[in-house]
Amino acid sequence: MRKITVGTVDIGEKGINMVVDALKRGRISGGVNVRRFEKAFAEYHRMPYCVAVSTGTDADTIALASFRQLGYPPQGEVLVPALNFISVANAIIHAGYVPEFVDVDPKSWNIDPRAAAQAIGPQTVGMIPTHLFGRPCDMDPLLELARKHNLFVVEDAAEAHGARYKGKLVGTMGDMGAFSFYVAHIITTGEGGAVLAGDEKQAEVLRSLRAHGRACSCPVCKLNVDSGYCSIRFEQGGDLEDSRFSFLRIGYSAKMNDLEAAIGLEQIERLDQIVQARRKNFFFLNEGLGQFCDYLNLFEEGEDGWISPLCYPIMVSEEAPFTRRELVKHLEHSRIETRPAFGSIPTQQPAFEYLGHKKGEFPNAEAVGRRGLYIGVHQNLSGEDLDYIVATFAEFFKKFGE
Numbered sequence: 001m002r003k004i005t006v007g008t009v010d011i012g013e014k015g016i017n018m019v020v021d022a023l024k025r026g027r028i029s030g031g032v033n034v035r036r037f038e039k040a041f042a043e044y045h046r047m048p049y050c051v052a053v054s055t056g057t058d059a060d061t062i063a064l065a066s067f068r069q070l071g072y073p074p075q076g077e078v079l080v081p082a083l084n085f086i087s088v089a090n091a092i093i094h095a096g097y098v099p100e101f102v103d104v105d106p107k108s109w110n111i112d113p114r115a116a117a118q119a120i121g122p123q124t125v126g127m128i129p130t131h132l133f134g135r136p137c138d139m140d141p142l143l144e145l146a147r148k149h150n151l152f153v154v155e156d157a158a159e160a161h162g163a164r165y166k167g168k169l170v171g172t173m174g175d176m177g178a179f180s181f182y183v184a185h186i187i188t189t190g191e192g193g194a195v196l197a198g199d200e201k202q203a204e205v206l207r208s209l210r211a212h213g214r215a216c217s218c219p220v221c222k223l224n225v226d227s228g229y230c231s232i233r234f235e236q237g238g239d240l241e242d243s244r245f246s247f248l249r250i251g252y253s254a255k256m257n258d259l260e261a262a263i264g265l266e267q268i269e270r271l272d273q274i275v276q277a278r279r280k281n282f283f284f285l286n287e288g289l290g291q292f293c294d295y296l297n298l299f300e301e302g303e304d305g306w307i308s309p310l311c312y313p314i315m316v317s318e319e320a321p322f323t324r325r326e327l328v329k330h331l332e333h334s335r336i337e338t339r340p341a342f343g344s345i346p347t348q349q350p351a352f353e354y355l356g357h358k359k360g361e362f363p364n365a366e367a368v369g370r371r372g373l374y375i376g377v378h379q380n381l382s383g384e385d386l387d388y389i390v391a392t393f394a395e396f397f398k399k400f401g402e
């Protein structure tokens, strides 16, 4: 019997051929495919700029770090939801800021705008709301807070490609939007990420940061296109003469390559179709598992949001006569893959213990950490797979009299 996986590898023939073409051309670091991918991703979002990078963590890191180059204080605190994938907190630190954790709303599992307002202090310089598991954050009050306190906003849309808040695509509402194309995400490049930006200065800093802080600022490097000759290369390099080896700022090494971009180009073409299929599966499972509401709290789309589900999150209800571990064991034994639905980074992840937070400070995030899990909802699940999922839950609940 086949496994019901959490993610899927779904690369079409066209993507495979483009990878082969790139290999045959012999230029496999960032080149024409990366430029085409950036253009296509920016156009999909109706944003002027997209800077492709090597991972979603780099997208967050570089986006956050860019603000020190764009007139914001060089140090300070960045508001971040406590319930999150670890990389978002790591990125804040890699960018040279301090994470200021904020509890989440118990229904949406996204950053609670009221808790965010309370967490703002004299050191706060920005925020990174995460559209967790594909459900958009309540952006209006967050953007209002940012305006009031002059904070930069990086939307983390790693898990929410194509999701919308009040009709607007996630990643287009803050100052920048950061995406991951990790293999388990809605669309993938294998490994990869991107930052959407609204103006040329932002894009220039992002391009420089992804390439070690390089002084060159052209959107397309002339050395990488047909003529291979750059007339300004030796005019702007200062004492060292060559601007390609002159560095304006401390940067990162985070470029996307042309093989990854080839995969991504094919994925963008199918993004809407993939999102629709995932939404269909999500609502099918909500319908099928709704009968078990005594035992499970299900994840909802929300009023203002249009969900693009990364996965199918579930919370074992507080009164349930079984533990999450028992349910997970049953599902895994039945070949349905599960993952824990993250948890409270400051109080449940050993790596962040050093900040000195105490259990109980982030009750909603911690509850998800204890009782939350997720299973797959991807486009390659068949109707039979979905029926099997519902039947497997039903079988587990039978012993509790359902």
Ligand SMILES: Cc1ncc(COP(=O)(O)O)c(C=O)c1O
Residues within 6 Å of the ligand: 055, 056, 057, 058, 060, 084, 085, 087, 088, 130, 156, 158, 159, 180, 181, 182, 191, 192, 193
């Ligand atoms: C919310 C969120 N942000 C950022 C990332 C980082 O992405 P990557 O794995 O591409 O570094 C992830 C990873 O899965 C994530 O879930």
